[in-house]
Amino acid sequence: MQTNLKIERQIQSLLQNTIILDRRFLDDEQLDRGEQFRVLDEIFSLDVRDAEIQDLSSHFAPMFRGGHPVHLSLYGKTGTGKTVTMLYYLNMLQAICRKKKIDMMYIHLDLSTPKPCFRVLNDLACYLDASKRYKKGISLDELMGKIEEKMESYRGYFIIFVDEIDHVRRDLDSFLKFLVKRLPQTVALKLVLVFSSNRLNWLENIDPRIKSFLKINEVFFKPYNAVDLQQILSLRIRKALNQQMIEEGVLEKIAAVSSRTHGDARKAVELLSKSALIAEKEGTKVTMELVDRALDDIEKDKYVAMIKSSPKQLQAVLYAIIALTARVTKPVYTGDAYAGYQLFCSKINLRALTQRAFSDLVSELDMYGFIQARVFSHGRYGRTKEITINLPKEISDRLRQVILMEFDLNPIH
DNA sequence: TGTCCACAGGAAATACGGGGGT
DNA sequence: ACCCCCGTATTTCCTGTGGACA
Numbered sequence: 001m002q003t004n005l006k007i008e009r010q011i012q013s014l015l016q017n018t019i020i021l022d023r024r025f026l027d028d029e030q031l032d033r034g035e036q037f038r039v040l041d042e043i044f045s046l047d048v049r050d051a052e053i054q055d056l057s058s059h060f061a062p063m064f065r066g067g068h069p070v071h072l073s074l075y076g077k078t079g080t081g082k083t084v085t086m087l088y089y090l091n092m093l094q095a096i097c098r099k100k101k102i103d104m105m106y107i108h109l110d111l112s113t114p115k116p117c118f119r120v121l122n123d124l125a126c127y128l129d130a131s132k133r134y135k136k137g138i139s140l141d142e143l144m145g146k147i148e149e150k151m152e153s154y155r156g157y158f159i160i161f162v163d164e165i166d167h168v169r170r171d172l173d174s175f176l177k178f179l180v181k182r183l184p185q186t187v188a189l190k191l192v193l194v195f196s197s198n199r200l201n202w203l204e205n206i207d208p209r210i211k212s213f214l215k216i217n218e219v220f221f222k223p224y225n226a227v228d229l230q231q232i233l234s235l236r237i238r239k240a241l242n243q244q245m246i247e248e249g250v251l252e253k254i255a256a257v258s259s260r261t262h263g264d265a266r267k268a269v270e271l272l273s274k275s276a277l278i279a280e281k282e283g284t285k286v287t288m289e290l291v292d293r294a295l296d297d298i299e300k301d302k303y304v305a306m307i308k309s310s311p312k313q314l315q316a317v318l319y320a321i322i323a324l325t326a327r328v329t330k331p332v333y334t335g336d337a338y339a340g341y342q343l344f345c346s347k348i349n350l351r352a353l354t355q356r357a358f359s360d361l362v363s364e365l366d367m368y369g370f371i372q373a374r375v376f377s378h379g380r381y382g383r384t385k386e387i388t389i390n391l392p393k394e395i396s397d398r399l400r401q402v403i404l405m406e407f408d409l410n411p412i413h
Numbered sequence: 414t415g416t417c418c419a420c421a422g423g424a425a426a427t428a429c430g431g432g433g434g435t
Numbered sequence: 436a437c438c439c440c441c442g443t444a445t446t447t448c449c450t451g452t453g454g455a456c457a
Contacts, residue, residue, distance in 0.1 A: 116432085311444095334420065357445055359421070375421065379455030382419030 013283060018242055025240035026273040028084075028266075039235065040088040046231045048224075049085050055219045056089050060192075063093075063102065063157055071180075071214060073203075074196040076221025079264025082196045083163050085221070090159060103156020111167040117175045120168055121147070124160070144178055151187045158189045165195040166202040173207045180214050223263025229255035232265050233272055241276055246286045250275070253291055274298055300395055304402050306368060312406070313353060317361045318370055319403045320344045321387055322396050331386040334359060348407045362387065370399075 024030040031039070044053065062069050074082045090106045097104040107127045109120060121143045128150045151158065160179065168175050184191050195202075203211060224232070233251055237243060254275070258268035274294040279286040307315055320341035324332045332340075338355050345352040353361070362385060366373040372390055377383045389396055 118433085313444095353444095354446055355420085356422085356447080360445095363422095375452095377420095377453040377455090378418080379453070380416080380418055380457095381455075382417090383452060383454085384418095384420050 018245075018280065022240045025236055026269060026276075036084070037088060037091055039239070040084060042235055043232060044085075044088065048228045048231050049081055049221075052081075052085060052219060052221055053089065056086075059217050059219070060093060063097070063104070064100065068190050069192050069217075071193040071216045072195070073216050073218050074194065074221060075198070075200055075218065076196075077198050077223060077262075077264070079262065079266040080221040080223055081265060082198075082221050086161055086163075086194060086196065090161065093159075097157070103154070104159070105154075105156065106159035106161060108161045109163060111162065111164040113167070115167065117168055117172070118143070120162075120175060121178070125150075140174065144182065148183065148186050151183075151189055154187075154189045156189060157192060159192045159194060161194040161196075163196050164198075166197050166199055173210065176206060176210050176214070180210055224259060224265055224268075225263070226252075226255045226259040229259050229263075229265065229268050233268060236269055236272060245279065247288065249288055250286050250291060253288055257291075257295070271295065271298065300398065303370070303391070303395055303399060307370075307399055307402060308406065312350060313357075314361055314364065315403045315406055316344055316348070316350055317341055317358065318365055319400060321362075321365070321371055322389060322400050325387070325389045326396070331388045333384045333386065334362065335384065337362070337387055350407075359385070 024035075025039070028036060044050075056072075059072055060069055074086060076082050087108060090108075094104055094106065107124065109123055109127075111120065115123075118140060121140065125143055125147050128147060162179075165172070179191075179193055203214075203216075206214075230251060233255055237246060237251065254268060254271050258264065258271060271291070271294055274297055275286050275291050278294055278297070279290055284290070307318060317337075320343075321332065321337055323344070324337060324340045334355070338358050341358060342352045362371070362373050365371045370389070370391065372388045373385045375383065376386045391399075
C-alpha cells in the first residue's frame, strides 16, 4: 500500500514538473512539412534571414517579367539555414506563381548523405516519376534519357535545388554536365539550378568547360547572431516547453553561447533541448547552471558519438591507450602502447595491425583530440611518441565502457 | 665526433571490396 | 553472371632523426 502511494506521488510530481510539452518542436526531423513551414513563417516574419531572403527575391524576380534567372549557389556553414530557408522560399514562390498563373515547379535533391552520381540522378528521376528506383543495371545515359522524356512536355519554370552539391561522390563533373549543358539543350522548360554548399570553392575542381557554361549567382548565409538565435529559441520554447519552468536569462545565455561558438541554429536548439531534458529528469527548473551542464554533456556525447562511429581498430587503439595511461602516471610510449594494443586485440579476437598502421591510428586519435601524441627524443634511448590523455577521467571512463560495449564485452573490473 | 636507439613517417606494393560495364 | 577497375585500407620496405652517451 505504501509503495502505491509513493508511485502515485512520484507520477504526480513528474506531471507537475513537466518541462517538455511537445518534443517534436525540438527536433525538426519529427515535424512534417506543413508544420515546418508554419514555424518558418513565424521565424522569418521576425526579420531573421531577411538579407538572404531579399537576395533570393532579387534573383528570382525576373521570372515575373517572363525572364529567365541564371543559376544560383548558396554558401554558408552548416546550421545557417540554407536548406530550410530555400525550401521555405521555394514554397512561397510556388504559391505566388500559382496566383499569377505562371507555371513553376521545384524539386529538392537531398544530399545530406553522400551519394554517387548515379543515385542522385535516380532520385531525380523518381521525383519526376520517370523511373523506379534502381540499384544498378541501368546506364547513366538511359537514366538521363528517361528524365528528359518526362520533362519534354513541360514549358514552365523548373527549379532543381541540389542540396549539398559537394556530396556528389565521384563524377560530379558528369552530373553537372548533364544538368548544365545537356538538359537545357534537349528540353524546352526554363531550368533554374540552385546549389548549396558549405565550401566556398566547390566549383574549383570542376571541368573548366562546364564551369564556363555555368552562369551563376551567389547568395551567402551568415551565421546567426545572438539576436536571431534568441528569436528562434524563443519560438521553440513557446511551442515545445513549459515556460514557467525556465528561468530568467536562460534563453539569452544559450543564444549568446551559441552565437559566440558556432552560430548554428540546430546546435542551439539541441542545447536548449538537452538543458530541458536534464531539468526534467531532476525535477527542477531550467537554470543557468543547468545550461552549463548541458554544454558539458553535449561535449561528452560528442566524444562518445565519434568513437562509436569510428572503425573497430581505432576503438581498440583508444581503449588500449586509456587502459594503459590509467595504470601509470608517466606518459606512454608507442612501443608499450602497441604491446597493450596487441594484448587487447587477442582478448577480443581482433586481428592486430602492424605497428606502422598503429602509429597512424595514434596520430588520428591525436587529431580528433582524444589523446595528445608528441614525438620526443630520448637520445640514445630512441625516438618515440609520448602519448598522454587530457580528457577528464569521467569522459575517458565513459569511453572505455562504450568501447567495451561495442565489442560486446561487459565492463568487468 | 661518431654511434646508436626506437621509433617516425614517406613510398610503393598488395589486399580487399564493391560497384559498373557487358 | 562474369570480369574488370578503381578507391581505400593495410603491409612491406625503407630512410631519416634528435640527442644521450662514450
